[in-house]
Amino acid sequence: MLERAIIAGFGGQGLMFMGKLTTKIMMHEGLHVTYFPSYGAEVRGGTANCHVIVSSDEIASPVVEEADTLVTMNQPSYERFKTVLAPHGAMLANTSLIRMTDPPKAKTTLEVPATQMASDLGDVRAANMIMMGAYNAVREFVPFDNLVEQMKAAFGERKAAVWELNTRAIAAGRKFTQEQLRK
Numbered sequence: 001m002l003e004r005a006i007i008a009g010f011g012g013q014g015l016m017f018m019g020k021l022t023t024k025i026m027m028h029e030g031l032h033v034t035y036f037p038s039y040g041a042e043v044r045g046g047t048a049n050c051h052v053i054v055s056s057d058e059i060a061s062p063v064v065e066e067a068d069t070l071v072t073m074n075q076p077s078y079e080r081f082k083t084v085l086a087p088h089g090a091m092l093a094n095t096s097l098i099r100m101t102d103p104p105k106a107k108t109t110l111e112v113p114a115t116q117m118a119s120d121l122g123d124v125r126a127a128n129m130i131m132m133g134a135y136n137a138v139r140e141f142v143p144f145d146n147l148v149e150q151m152k153a154a155f156g157e158r159k160a161a162v163w164e165l166n167t168r169a170i171a172a173g174r175k176f177t178q179e180q181l182r183k
Contacts, residue, residue: 001056003139004064006081008049009073011040014128019050021132025142025150026054034062047076071131072098090138092131108138110180117172126169133173144174
């Protein structure tokens with residue numbers, strides 16, 4: 001198995017948490033992982049992205065030059081990274097904040113209105129977990145219950161108040177994606 005992903009958007013959108021959660025989940029599955037974050041000049045509101053690689057073999061470099069999956073949460077990130085998506089790859093775009101101009105050729109293109117969906121759940125900060133549910137549904141990393149369990153462990157008891165919202169967000173992203181992929 002080899003999965004090379006770039007997760008990108010504004011600082012403060014929970015992208016780094018999404019990348020760390022992905023690597024944590026896949027480590028628990030016994031795979032090799034790398035996580036390589038990159039922050040803009042200012043963190044909250046600036047640009048941010050992380051490169052995540054998951055492999056059944058050792059990983060030589062943490063840098064993703066050609067992405068199997070591209071998760072973009074805003075227009076600048078979409079414009080910056082759309083050219084690195086492999087033709088066999090999957091594009092997951094937060095179309096609440098992205099107008100997909102000149103979309104890359106990809107096996108799977110999923111337009112997820114993640115910010116709007118999170119707002120409908122009561123908190124726009126859950127947009128990253130909407131996308132996490134979508135990402136997991138596209139790549140079929142782990143069963144839903146395992147993903148939720150790992151999310152809760154990553155947040156820890158200190159942030160137990162957000163478990164329920166994030167569980168609903170993951171479920172909404174998963175459901176949305178499954179419906180889109182059936183079309």
